[in-house]
Amino acid sequence: MSGLDVATALLQEAAAAMARAGDSKDIARILEGIKIVDDDLEDSPCEPAQTESKDESAEEQRLVKYGVPWRIAAILARSSSTGDTRAIQQARRWKSPDRAFLTLMGPEGTGKSVAAGYIVQSGPPLVGGRRDCHWVPCDPWGHRPWPHLPVWIRAASIARSMDAIPEEITHAQIVALDDLGDEPDSTHCRSRISELIAARDDLRARTVITTNLDAAAMANRYGRRFVDRLSRHGHIIRCEGGSLRK
Numbered sequence: 001m002s003g004l005d006v007a008t009a010l011l012q013e014a015a016a017a018m019a020r021a022g023d024s025k026d027i028a029r030i031l032e033g034i035k036i037v038d039d040d041l042e043d044s045p046c047e048p049a050q051t052e053s054k055d056e057s058a059e060e061q062r063l064v065k066y067g068v069p070w071r072i073a074a075i076l077a078r079s080s081s082t083g084d085t086r087a088i089q090q091a092r093r094w095k096s097p098d099r100a101f102l103t104l105m106g107p108e109g110t111g112k113s114v115a116a117g118y119i120v121q122s123g124p125p126l127v128g129g130r131r132d133c134h135w136v137p138c139d140p141w142g143h144r145p146w147p148h149l150p151v152w153i154r155a156a157s158i159a160r161s162m163d164a165i166p167e168e169i170t171h172a173q174i175v176a177l178d179d180l181g182d183e184p185d186s187t188h189c190r191s192r193i194s195e196l197i198a199a200r201d202d203l204r205a206r207t208v209i210t211t212n213l214d215a216a217a218m219a220n221r222y223g224r225r226f227v228d229r230l231s232r233h234g235h236i237i238r239c240e241g242g243s244l245r246k
Contacts, residue, residue, distance in 0.1 A: 036215055036231075036236050036237075036238055056074075056077040056078060057077075059073075059076070059077040059121075060073045060074055060077045061073075063076060063077070063117065063120065063121060065149075066120055066149060066150045066151055066152055067151050067152035067153055067176075068117050068120055068121075068152045068176075069113075069152075072113055072114055072117040073117065075114055075117070076114070076117050076118060076121050085110060085111030085114070085115070085239070086110070086111075086237070086239050086240065087104050087106075087110060087111040087112045087114070087115035087237070087239045088111055088114060088115045088118060090102070090104070090115070090235070090237050091104075091115040091116070091118045091119050091208070092118070094119070094208075094235065095125045096125075097124075097125060097127055097134070097204070098204070099233065099234045099235060100200060100201055100203075100204045100205060100206060100207060100233045100234055101197075101200075101201075101206075101207050101208075101209065101229070101230045101233055101234025101235070102119070102206075102207075102208045102209070102234055102235050102237065103208075103209045103210075103211065103230045103234065103235070103236040103237065104116065104208070104209065104210050104211070104237050104239050105210075105211050105212070105213060105214060105215070105218075105236065105237065105238060105239065106212070106238060106239030106240055107212060107240070108212060110239040110240065111239065112210040112211075112239055113178055113210055115208075115210075116152070116176040116178060116208045116209075116210050117152070117176065119174060119176065119206070119208045120150045120152055120174055120176050120208075123150070123173065123174065124146075124173060124174060124206055130143070131146075132144035132145075133145060133146040133147065133173070134204070135203050135204075135205075146173040147167075147171050148167065148168045148169075148171050148172045148173060149168075149172065149173060150172055150173045150174040150175070150176070151168065151169055151172040151174070151175055151176070152175075152176040152178065153169065153175070153176070153177060153178070154177075154178050154179055154182070155177055155178065155179050155180045155181070155182055155183045155193060156179065156182050156183040156184075158177070158183075158192055158193070158196060159183035159184070159188075159189035159190075159192045159193055160183065160184070160189065160192075161192070165192070165195060165196055165199070169196070170196065170199040170200065170203075171203065171205070172205070173205075173206075174205075174206050174207070174208070175196075175200060175205070175206075175207045175208070176207075176208050176209075176210075177193075177196070177207060177208070177209045177210070178210050179210060179211065179212070180193070180209050180210065180211035180213065180218075181211050181212060181213040181217070181218070181221065182212075185221065190221065190222055193222065194222060194223075194226060197226065197229065197230075198229075201229055201233055204233075207234075209230070215227055215236060218230075
């Protein structure tokens with residue numbers, strides 16, 4: 001089944017789910033079996049914050065090249081300023097190569113976008129001492145180079161476009177999909193989001209998602225299969241706490 005076929009199936013289920021959104025029993029059924037992580041991820045111990053000295057200006061520019069907003073790139077370039085939010089803690093724990101998705105959900109100001117930027121900054125986890133791409137053939141030196149650099153993109157930007165989703169996004173080393181649910185709630189936009197998630201899932205490619213929606217709202221909007229995919233093939237983390245925005 002192609003990514004577009006999967007996206008269409010997800011969209012049909014989303015439409016049915018939305019029609020049932022007013023019934024709390026249906027919402028409970030939609031979310032049955034979806035695991036929301038309130039404890040720490042078990043992938044690995046939390047890495048300490050990076051403290052090495054580096055050229056902050058060059059690091060900012062590197063992250064901005066990937067699409068990370070300047071304000072977040074500036075925070076990440078000064079690694080000591082990322083804070084110790086739940087979101088950043090779980091980002092440091094997310095190591096398993098078999099878990100393609102990390103969904104950070106919660107209210108504004110809880111550090112979700114900074115945590116997503118941290119994942120873009122850190123790159124994929126080391127496997128056998130290297131950060132190889134598992135879906136490409138080995139080169140003559142036995143390496144599996146990634147075909148495309150990490151990319152940060154707002155959900156609204158990818159959802160509104162009428163063009164095919166570029167391979168630079170679907171096959172990127174890492175995708176940070178920021179502000180899921182901020183895009184217009186239309187058939188076209190939901191289809192675009194579902195298509196991207198299906199493509200990334202097919203590749204088992206690491207994708208971090210930030211959203212202000214809770215699991216019920218995501219299921220009502222995109223369908224239960226959409227949320228189930230994020231849960232079974234990744235982690236859905238509830239991020240709480242006071243806002244860091246002043």
